[in-house]
Amino acid sequence: MPELPEVESVREGLERLLKGRRITEAIVLWDRIIAEPKEINQFKNEIKDQIIHSIDRRGKFLLFNLTDFVLISHLRMEGKYRIEKSNSSISKHTHVIFKLDSGEELRYLDVRKFGRMSLVSYKAIAKHPSLIKLGPEPIKEALTIEALSQALKKRKKTIKATLLDQSVVAGIGNIYADEILFNAKIHPSRKANTLTKSELSRLTYSILEIIDKAVKAGGTTIRTYENVFGELGNYQSNLKVYGRTGLPCVRCQTIIEKIKVAQRGTHLCPNCQKLTSEG
DNA sequence: GTCCTTTCCTGACAGC
DNA sequence: TGCTGTCAGGAAAGGA
Numbered sequence: 001m002p003e004l005p006e007v008e009s010v011r012e013g014l015e016r017l018l019k020g021r022r023i024t025e026a027i028v029l030w031d032r033i034i035a036e037p038k039e040i041n042q043f044k045n046e047i048k049d050q051i052i053h054s055i056d057r058r059g060k061f062l063l064f065n066l067t068d069f070v071l072i073s074h075l076r077m078e079g080k081y082r083i084e085k086s087n088s089s090i091s092k093h094t095h096v097i098f099k100l101d102s103g104e105e106l107r108y109l110d111v112r113k114f115g116r117m118s119l120v121s122y123k124a125i126a127k128h129p130s131l132i133k134l135g136p137e138p139i140k141e142a143l144t145i146e147a148l149s150q151a152l153k154k155r156k157k158t159i160k161a162t163l164l165d166q167s168v169v170a171g172i173g174n175i176y177a178d179e180i181l182f183n184a185k186i187h188p189s190r191k192a193n194t195l196t197k198s199e200l201s202r203l204t205y206s207i208l209e210i211i212d213k214a215v216k217a218g219g220t221t222i223r224t225y226e227n228v229f230g231e232l233g234n235y236q237s238n239l240k241v242y243g244r245t246g247l248p249c250v251r252c253q254t255i256i257e258k259i260k261v262a263q264r265g266t267h268l269c270p271n272c273q274k275l276t277s278e279g
Numbered sequence: 280g281t282c283c284t285t286t287c288c289t290g291a292c293a294g295c
Numbered sequence: 296t297g298c299t300g301t302c303a304g305g306a307a308a309g310g311a
Contacts, residue, residue: 001304076305112288114305157282174304
């Protein structure tokens with residue numbers, strides 16, 4: 001399930017392989033993947049002959065900067081891009097095909113069909129609802145203790161749910177939320193607006209630290225993630241709590257538990273992450 | 280504004 | 296073996 005580090009790895013690969021390429025035709029095999037424009041034919045007409053100038057990322061969104069439009073793409077759970085020869089067989093999970101002037105094809109695959117793409121004008125991109133509400137990127141230039149404290153002040157829901165809220169910090173998903181809270185020694189069910197100063201400090205530091213390390217490792221491969229080159233991420237060997245249910249905590253040997261918070265599977269060490277403040 | 284629930288989807292797996 | 300039910304989960308939409 002791609003979160004910021006995985007999307008960044010995909011972005012780097014796509015930009016390396018696609019910069020300067022022209023899209024000669026788009027084939028849509030599953031209409032619902034295309035969120036905008038509503039008319040699939042409009043999507044196909046507008047993207048035809050667009051040149052891929054660069055690829056950016058904002059939170060978990062990929063932004064293909066084309067000649068006249070920006071293609072906003074979200075991989076959700078299992079979306080992935082592959083560049084394949086045009087005569088290679090099309091797998092059953094391929095939903096969108098972009099034919100390129102190189103003779104190759106950029107193919108979008110997605111087992112669960114959760115991913116979405118929107119083609120919008122440069123004028124509309126600044127006001128796009130998916131992007132406009134995103135919080136700061138989890139990098140030290142954008143995310144400070146003060147900014148995060150301010151954002152959490154009014155949040156009465158759990159810190160786990162709050163970290164998954166893209167309007168608070170952009171790019172954190174279920175895996176890194178668990179890792180961040182474990183690192184910061186904060187119980188996932190703590191209410192966001194009850195964190196102490198030192199907890200806010202640890203939380204900010206943990207967000208920056210864990211995301212940075214995961215980006216450098218090329219992301220985490222759980223189940224199916226791979227980048228454009230078919231390479232797996234390396235961060236899974238660094239996971240301290242996610243997916244370690246029943247195993248001893250790396251810090252204190254207490255058995256890691258899995259509970260449900262905000263309807264999400266949530267891993268924690270009940271000893272390191274106490275529900276009372278200053279765990 | 281904030282929070283909560285539902286929806287979208289398929290594959291894996293448990294249980295019978 | 297084959298069926299049914301449950302679970303996994305990011306974002307958006309709609310309701311409270």
